[in-house]
Amino acid sequence: MRILSVSNFFDTHGGGLERVAGHLNREFAAAGHEVAWAASDADGLPANPAQSVALRCVNPTESLTGLPMPIPGPRSVVRLWRAVRQADAVVVHDALYVTSILAMIFAKVARRRTVMVQHIGAIPFANPLLNAMLKLANALVTAPMMAAVDHLAFISATVRADLLGSHPKRESLLVFNGTDRSIFHDRPSAPRGEARARWALPGDAKLAVFVGRFVEKKGLRVLRLVAEQRPEVQFALVGQGPIDPRVWGLPNVHVLGQQPQQSIADLYRAADVLLLPSVGEGYPLVIQEAMACGLPVICGVQSAHADPEARRWLVGIDIDLDDAVRSAAACAAALDGPAPPRADRAAMARYAAETYNWTRMASALLDGIAPVSR
CATH class of the missing domain: 3.40.50.2000 (Glycogen Phosphorylase B;)
Structure with missing residues (x-):
């Protein structure tokens, strides 16, 4: 099966969401699946560039607000569409990114199965305008994305409660991130x-x-x-x-x-x-x-x-x-x-x-x- 993962950036960006996407891609490949990864190439390509679908994006909001929002250009939108059509299933990381929204729309048009991993919920910014904008975005974008996806997963119980309520009617999965046990382990005698x-x-x-x-x-x-x-x-x-x-x-x-x-x-x-x-x-x-x-x-x-x-x-x-x-x-x-x-x-x-x-x-x-x- 060919699986396309879609995230904001590749793991070269250094954020946790991208690192999770990278780890999961490696696990999908180890399980015998053909994988591809679509993301902004602003910080370079991942360790296996042959699997990457590099999207040329602009990111005007990160330097101003600290919130990254890569926006792909026309050619990259076409590249993403082709990648979705070539896939059997699409794994989307978080709802509010433009690349995620486009991937979900393309997957529905192409009738590809979708899985969305939601990493974050509400972000209480110090700026009240940003708070209002994020609340509106979750209502207008995140909620419809969650309703449209075939399989919904959360990496946190608090995020699930934030977006679905304390007693959710929508079925979802709680999946915790993993750790690389060959690197991150307890060693009391370490100097x-x-x-x-x-x-x-x-x-x-x-x-x-x-x-x-x-x-x-x-x-x-x-x-x-x-x-x-x-x-x-x-x-x-x-x-x-x-x-x-x-x-x-x-x-x-x-x-x-x-x-x-x-x-x-x-x-x-x-x-x-x-x-x-x-x-x-x-x-x-x-x-x-x-x-x-x-x-x-x-x-x-x-x-x-x-x-x-x-x-x-x-x-x-x-x-x-x-x-x-x-x-x-x-x-x-x-x-x-x-x-x-x-x-x-x-x-x-x-x-x-x-x-x-x-x-x-x-x-x-x-x-x-x-x-x-x-």
């Missing part, structure tokens, strides 16, 4: 000092790690205030984006840029906590990967409740971008809390290793596509 020295991080200070896009919804303003309030804590920031933390001028903030997955895993094992004060998230992949490494997590309450079984290990903070000072104070207080016992961290890592599995996630989605092959 923390060596990993810290690699990035010139103090060996004896408390180290909080942030991994994600440098955008408003990830809580960068909150993070800056926490770093100002806790100068004795060191903050290692992995990622990139329109916000540049280097201009903060804070000596305890270390911007490491993009890092390979193995280096991020080493950093998790050398750190004391993952701090991700984000809003409007589903279940960020970095949280699951940090859990697999046995690293305590402080995150937005929506993310902390994404997997009901994992809530006991995650410290959820009610992040309000309109009240960043209060949110930062709550995060700082959580940083001052006692470190969880080693046994609890080991139990969390075992749970992540057993529960977050890419093959299982891909198999659940393939079950929704299966009628095509019969």
Whole structure:
């Protein structure tokens, strides 16, 4: 069976959604299917460019709002149409992207089976105009997309409740992202000092790690205030984006840029906590990967409740971008809390290793596509 995945960008963009799409494509291929991947080529092609359907897009909103919205040109629209027609099934990642909307329309016209993986729900921006626009977009676009898709999946219980309500009438699937267990695993005896020295991080200070896009919804303003309030804590920031933390001028903030997955895993094992004060998230992949490494997590309450079984290990903070000072104070207080016992961290890592599995996630989605092959 030929499966076309459609996402906003390829995984070279560095966001969690694109990384999920990349992992699933590899699982689909390992299961014996022919795969293709359509996305904006703004940040380059994925590791297997032969499978890519590169779309030339403009992305005017990301630098202004932090919200990426790649818009394909006419030739790329035609390229996407041809890719949909050549596929047996289309897997769409999130509803609100122009590429997702076009792919869904083309799939319905061509009578191809569709699966949609919804990663995010509402995003509470500090700007009330953006909030109103997103609410309207979810009503006018996300809801019809969910109604039109053949098989609907969510990566977070909170996103499902946000978009379908507490007692949804629409049948859907809850599928958690996986982790690469060959990279992200607990290793209590790992030499923390060596990993810290690699990035010139103090060996004896408390180290909080942030991994994600440098955008408003990830809580960068909150993070800056926490770093100002806790100068004795060191903050290692992995990622990139329109916000540049280097201009903060804070000596305890270390911007490491993009890092390979193995280096991020080493950093998790050398750190004391993952701090991700984000809003409007589903279940960020970095949280699951940090859990697999046995690293305590402080995150937005929506993310902390994404997997009901994992809530006991995650410290959820009610992040309000309109009240960043209060949110930062709550995060700082959580940083001052006692470190969880080693046994609890080991139990969390075992749970992540057993529960977050890419093959299982891909198999659940393939079950929704299966009628095509019969």
